[in-house]
Amino acid sequence: xxxxxxxxxxxxxxxxxxxxxxxxxxxxxxxxxxxxxxxxxxxxxxxxxxxxxxxxxxxxxxxxxxxxxxxxxxxxxxxxxxxxxxxxxxx
Numbered sequence: 001x002x003x004x005x006x007x008x009x010x011x012x013x014x015x016x017x018x019x020x021x022x023x024x025x026x027x028x029x030x031x032x033x034x035x036x037x038x039x040x041x042x043x044x045x046x047x048x049x050x051x052x053x054x055x056x057x058x059x060x061x062x063x064x065x066x067x068x069x070x071x072x073x074x075x076x077x078x079x080x081x082x083x084x085x086x087x088x089x090x091x
Contacts, residue, residue, distance in 0.1 A: 056068050059071055
């Protein structure tokens, strides 16, 4: 009779390990990856902000503040126009 109890306990342990492998292990991996993705995105966005800030400061030295805003405005209008042109061409 004890042999059946041992076999049953091992069976329950195998089932529990299989269920854990199929659910919790996958979710924990997904949580780790999504957390690292959020961290990488935040650091990338901060780097982009500091890059734009540094470029603006570099343009501000020879052009004054109004000139730096004009260059950035012209650049953004140009990129927006190109994107708009490509979007209207796809339709």
